[in-house]
Amino acid sequence: MAVVHQDQSDVIQDNFYISQKAVTITPSRDDHGKILRCIASHQELSENLQCTVNMNVHVLPTSVLLFPTGGSQSQSRFIYVQEDSPTSITCRSIGSFPATELSFQLESGNGLDERILPNISSERNNLDDALFDTEATVILHLNIVHHGRYIKCFVSLEESVVELLYAKVIVYGV
Template identity: 50%
Template sequence: MFTGRHHAFEVSIQTDSIPIIGEDFTLVCSFTPETIYKHLVWKKGENIQVASHSCWRSLYYCPVNSIPFPLKFSLKTDNSSGNLTIRNLNEDDISDYRCSLSSGEISGSAIKQVKPLTPDPPNRILITAGRKTLYCFNNVSVTAGKQHNITCESMWSRPPAILKWRIPECVPAVVQDQSDVIHGNFYISRKTVTITPSKDNDGKILSCTASHPELEKELNCSMDLKVQVWPMNMLLFTTGGNQSQLTDIYVQEDSPTSITCKAIGSFPAVDLPVSFPYGSDIIPITNSSKNSSLFDEKLFDTDTTIKIYPKKTDHGKYIRCYAFMDSEVVGLESAKLMVYGLQSIKCLYFSITSEA
């Protein structure tokens, strides 16, 4: 836009909230370029001036504000904006509001309609953990010693609901500030707590409440912590032998051999299946057990023992042992099968006796 040979001000009006009956509401009038010396006017409807700001080089005091209705309106200005706040909105405030700016020969203006809406309470609250929506009165699985963000959400209210977390003192937690996001003519409010649980926090209850002027009583959403302790260690070894992790397991061809996978120090006890190479002729016979851990009686040690009948074709293939909690892999160990036959032993014995 041009005014004579001078560029006009670019003026826009934004809002960061929803106009709600009974609430205060601010219209943000922004303009470029910045200027100290200006005349800014807010008008309601056709020609009702509700606020103005003047600042000229000739004035001894700058700025000068004029608010004809100080109980209803207030004005805040700087070099790039002039914000009008309407107090205690009601139906009489429904109107167009125009922000006009001039400085010397250049000017600009913008207009925005204000239509206050009635207050509305939230229709529900829910809890999310990561990307998983839990709703209310359910369990949430968390891992001991790891940080977890758990968010309480209040849906579809005007004005925003006030969210509050109630957390047992024994649960290490940091509560973050509430955020309020506008969706259409409503707010979705969120408040996140970051917890770092220990195994002793298993079964503790976390609650979130939402309060609102239109609610007779608070909405409540709670959940039980289901604290998981992942295995401290996993071992794969020949049954009856030294309980240490083996990278190679030596087995005799066509000779039944037992192999044990062990997960140490988990809570709860893990599912511990053993997988075999695709196309293998190994036929397993499986047995599983769980016992209190030697390291901590609140934890479990889990064993899975398999009996195999290896073939020469299985030589160099891997046996893998997986630890599962809630269908999630929380541990993995593997070892290579080294299959030898009787002929190999005879050749080795012949070689040794020949050298002797």
């Protein structure tokens, strides 16, 4: 791990002696799980003070796709559906660490988007088995009231959204 040390600063503030030293680190995914330790020592201390931090390194997905299941696995800005016919839509995250969490929302038209629970699966990436590919699929029965609304796929790593994809739903009748 690349580490850059800065000079230590020592000041007296409000009758306290404050020492501070900063480091800048550039972790790699191989540093995941390593422990960083900070130790403060001084002749006036009865024992050294220390704290530890566990490294939790994230690797963002190399790509994320939203597409009709079974169709072209490329990013689609429009999803065409037959009215009142089951439509399967997939969101796929490729090459992340840890595995991403995927969730869907469908625009409701009244400002309260409808959350849709998908079937989710994750597997090791074919090119790098330290990374994960995650796929979420939903089956929707859409009708004309959904025409022009957006379906959204949220891609999260440990509860932080790292990407948002959306496609406009185009509903055609029977």
